Amino acid sequence: MVDHKDASPSPPIISLEKIKDALKSKDDTQRFVGLALTKSLLDNSQQHRQDEQVIQDLWTSLSPRFLDRLLRTGSKPDANDAKQMLDLAASVMHTFAALLPESSRSEAKFTARIPAIVGALLYSSSETAHLLLQLLHGLVSNSNGARALVQIDDVSPLTELAPSHALVFTIVSFAWLNVMASQQNMAPLASKLDSTLQGLVSSFMGTDAVTLLGFLASFLRQADASMLQPRPKWLKAVVGYIHNLVSSRPAPEARAAYTNATASLLQTYPLDAPKLLFADDKEKYKPWGYLVVNLVLIDIRSSAPSLLEQLNAPHYADMSRRLASAFDIMSIFIGYLVRCLEDESLHSLFISPDNLLKLRSAMTDTMSVTIDYLRDRWDASVAGALGLHPDARSAKAETWTGSHLTLPWDSLADSASNDALMLAALRALALWLREDDNDVLRKQASGLMDMLMHLYRHRDLGKLDFTSPVLVACEALITIRQGREQFLVNDGWQVLGKDLTAVMQDSGTVNDENSASRGTDIVRLLTYVVQEEPGGVIEDWMNLITHAAAWNVTAQGESPVAVQEFQVAVLQLCNTLLVKARLGIRTRYRHSIRAIRGIASQLSSSIGDESPVRDTMEDVLTNIDGLVVGMPPEFR
Known part of the structure; x- marks a missing residue:
C-alpha cells in the first residue's frame, strides 16, 4: 500500500488557456509572464511538445510586435531586465522554430523577424547568439527567409561573429544561394552581396582566416557569376591571408583551405587574381608566385602515389577536392x-x-x-x-x-x-x-x-x-612518332573522324561556334597525322572525302567567323588527304572531288572580302582545281 502522505507535492498545473490569455494581453508585463510560462511549459512537458495543435495555438497567440520589441531590448543595456528579455525571446523563437512544421518557417511571422534577429546579435551573450544563429540557419533554408536576410542593409552584427561562429558561413551561403536559385533579377542585390563578403573578410583581420578561405572556396564556385563584382576591394585582403598561410608551414586543414580558395579565386576572377597571387617582385629569392605553385606541386607529388588505395576512404572526397x-x-x-x-x-x-x-x-x-x-x-x-x-x-x-x-x-x-x-x-x-x-x-x-x-x-x-x-x-x-602510333592503334582517327562528321552536318544548318571551334581543333589534329604519315593515306581515311562530298552547306547569309574557319579547315583537310593519296585513289574519288569543288565554290560565295579566311578560301579553290587538272584526261 502506497503512503501518499510523504509524497512531494506536484507542481501546479498551468492552464493552457491562461497562458494564451497572457500572451494575447495588451499589457507587456502579462505578455512577458505568458512568454516565460510558455518557455517553461515547452521545456518541461514532453506531452505538450509533441502536441501539434498546442504548439500552433501558443504560436498564434504570441504577438509578433511584442517579439520585435523584446529582440530590440538588447540595444538598451540600461533598461531593466534587458538581457533577460532578449534571452527569453531568442529561446522561445528557437523552440517554436524547432517544433512547428517546417512550412511555418517560411511564413511572415518568422521571416519578418529576421532583421530584428540579426540586429539582436550585436548585444547577445555567446549562448544567446548561438541560439539566434541556429534560428537564422533554419529560417534562411527557404526562399522567403533567404530573401529577408539578403535585403538587410547592414548585416555586420552577423558577419562580425564569423571568426567565433562558423555557422555564420552556412547562413550566408544558404541565404544567397537560395536567392540566386529562386529570383530572376539579381542585379540590384549584387552590391549587397559584395558588402556582405567585405564584412566577412574584414572580420578576420589578425587571424589565420582558415575558415573564411574554406567558405570562399565553396561559395564562389556555386555563386551566380553575374552577382559577383568584377574587381572587389576585398580580393587583395584575401590574397594576403593566403600568402600568410603559405609562408607559415600550415597544418593540413589550412593547406586544404588555401589551396581550394586559391583555385576558386583564380577561376572567379581570371583577370585580377593571377596578378595578385602569382606576380610579385621577381628579384625576391622566393616570390609568392613561386612559393604558391611550388607548394602545390609538392602536395601533388606526395599525395598522388597513395590516392588509389584511399578511393573508398571517408576522407577521399576532401583529399580529392584539394x-x-x-x-x-x-x-x-x-x-x-x-x-x-x-x-x-x-x-x-x-x-x-x-x-x-x-x-x-x-x-x-x-x-x-x-x-x-x-x-x-x-x-x-x-x-x-x-x-x-x-x-x-x-x-x-x-x-x-x-x-x-x-x-x-x-x-x-x-x-x-x-x-x-x-x-x-x-x-x-x-x-x-x-x-x-x-x-x-x-x-x-x-x-x-x-x-x-x-x-x-x-x-x-x-x-x-x-x-x-x-x-x-x-x-x-x-607530335612524336610513338604518340601517332598509339593514336592510330587506339582508333583515334575513327573516334575523332566520327565527331568531325557530326559537326560538319550541324554546321550546315546551325551556327554553333563552340562546336565549330571543336571541329577546327579536330581538323588541325587529323591534318598533322596525315602530313606525318610516311606510308601515305590509309584507305579508311578517305571516308572523310565521301562525307565531305555529301556535305550540306546551304548558305543562310554570312556565318560567324568560327564557323567559316571550321568549314575552310575541313576543305583544307580534304586537300591534304587527296594530295597525299596515290593517283589511283584520287581517280576513284573523282566524283567526290568535283562535289567538293562545288561545295568550296558555294562557301566562297558566302564569305565576304573582309573575312579573315578569304585568302585561305582562295587557296583551297586553287588547290582543288589543281587536283582536277592532275587527274588523267579521261577521268576529269
Missing part, C-alpha cells in the same frame, strides 16, 4: 605564364629565369607522377591493365556476393570518368604537354592514349566533359 584544386591552380598558372612569355615586354615576366627553371623541373616531375596516377586510376576503373584491348576487358562476374568486375576496381561514389580529380589532372597535364617541348614526357603520356580515346568516345555519358583536355593532349602527343 588535389583537384591544386591541378586547377597549375592549369591557370601555365596559361598565365604562357601569356606573359608571349608578351615581348620583359617587365611582364613575373618570375626570375632561375626560379622559372626550377619550377619547370618541378612541373615535369609532377606531371610524370600525374601520368602514373591517371594510368593506375584508369586501370583500376576500366581497363584492368595497361595495353589490354577493350574487347579483352573483363566482364562482370556474378557471385553470391553480387555482380562485380573481375579485373578492375573503382570508387563506390564516382567512376573515373565522373571524378573531378581526373578531369583537373588531365587538363593540367594536357596544357603542360602542349606548352613544354619535352618528348620524354610526351612519350610517357602516349601510354594514356587508350584512356583518352575512351573518354572522348563516351563523353556524352558522364557528368564531366573531357572533350577539350583530350584534344589538347592529343595535339601534343601526335
Whole structure:
C-alpha cells in the first residue's frame, strides 16, 4: 500500500488557456509572464511538445510586435531586465522554430523577424547568439527567409561573429544561394552581396582566416557569376591571408583551405587574381608566385602515389577536392605564364629565369607522377591493365556476393570518368604537354592514349566533359612518332573522324561556334597525322572525302567567323588527304572531288572580302582545281 502522505507535492498545473490569455494581453508585463510560462511549459512537458495543435495555438497567440520589441531590448543595456528579455525571446523563437512544421518557417511571422534577429546579435551573450544563429540557419533554408536576410542593409552584427561562429558561413551561403536559385533579377542585390563578403573578410583581420578561405572556396564556385563584382576591394585582403598561410608551414586543414580558395579565386576572377597571387617582385629569392605553385606541386607529388588505395576512404572526397584544386591552380598558372612569355615586354615576366627553371623541373616531375596516377586510376576503373584491348576487358562476374568486375576496381561514389580529380589532372597535364617541348614526357603520356580515346568516345555519358583536355593532349602527343602510333592503334582517327562528321552536318544548318571551334581543333589534329604519315593515306581515311562530298552547306547569309574557319579547315583537310593519296585513289574519288569543288565554290560565295579566311578560301579553290587538272584526261 502506497503512503501518499510523504509524497512531494506536484507542481501546479498551468492552464493552457491562461497562458494564451497572457500572451494575447495588451499589457507587456502579462505578455512577458505568458512568454516565460510558455518557455517553461515547452521545456518541461514532453506531452505538450509533441502536441501539434498546442504548439500552433501558443504560436498564434504570441504577438509578433511584442517579439520585435523584446529582440530590440538588447540595444538598451540600461533598461531593466534587458538581457533577460532578449534571452527569453531568442529561446522561445528557437523552440517554436524547432517544433512547428517546417512550412511555418517560411511564413511572415518568422521571416519578418529576421532583421530584428540579426540586429539582436550585436548585444547577445555567446549562448544567446548561438541560439539566434541556429534560428537564422533554419529560417534562411527557404526562399522567403533567404530573401529577408539578403535585403538587410547592414548585416555586420552577423558577419562580425564569423571568426567565433562558423555557422555564420552556412547562413550566408544558404541565404544567397537560395536567392540566386529562386529570383530572376539579381542585379540590384549584387552590391549587397559584395558588402556582405567585405564584412566577412574584414572580420578576420589578425587571424589565420582558415575558415573564411574554406567558405570562399565553396561559395564562389556555386555563386551566380553575374552577382559577383568584377574587381572587389576585398580580393587583395584575401590574397594576403593566403600568402600568410603559405609562408607559415600550415597544418593540413589550412593547406586544404588555401589551396581550394586559391583555385576558386583564380577561376572567379581570371583577370585580377593571377596578378595578385602569382606576380610579385621577381628579384625576391622566393616570390609568392613561386612559393604558391611550388607548394602545390609538392602536395601533388606526395599525395598522388597513395590516392588509389584511399578511393573508398571517408576522407577521399576532401583529399580529392584539394588535389583537384591544386591541378586547377597549375592549369591557370601555365596559361598565365604562357601569356606573359608571349608578351615581348620583359617587365611582364613575373618570375626570375632561375626560379622559372626550377619550377619547370618541378612541373615535369609532377606531371610524370600525374601520368602514373591517371594510368593506375584508369586501370583500376576500366581497363584492368595497361595495353589490354577493350574487347579483352573483363566482364562482370556474378557471385553470391553480387555482380562485380573481375579485373578492375573503382570508387563506390564516382567512376573515373565522373571524378573531378581526373578531369583537373588531365587538363593540367594536357596544357603542360602542349606548352613544354619535352618528348620524354610526351612519350610517357602516349601510354594514356587508350584512356583518352575512351573518354572522348563516351563523353556524352558522364557528368564531366573531357572533350577539350583530350584534344589538347592529343595535339601534343601526335607530335612524336610513338604518340601517332598509339593514336592510330587506339582508333583515334575513327573516334575523332566520327565527331568531325557530326559537326560538319550541324554546321550546315546551325551556327554553333563552340562546336565549330571543336571541329577546327579536330581538323588541325587529323591534318598533322596525315602530313606525318610516311606510308601515305590509309584507305579508311578517305571516308572523310565521301562525307565531305555529301556535305550540306546551304548558305543562310554570312556565318560567324568560327564557323567559316571550321568549314575552310575541313576543305583544307580534304586537300591534304587527296594530295597525299596515290593517283589511283584520287581517280576513284573523282566524283567526290568535283562535289567538293562545288561545295568550296558555294562557301566562297558566302564569305565576304573582309573575312579573315578569304585568302585561305582562295587557296583551297586553287588547290582543288589543281587536283582536277592532275587527274588523267579521261577521268576529269
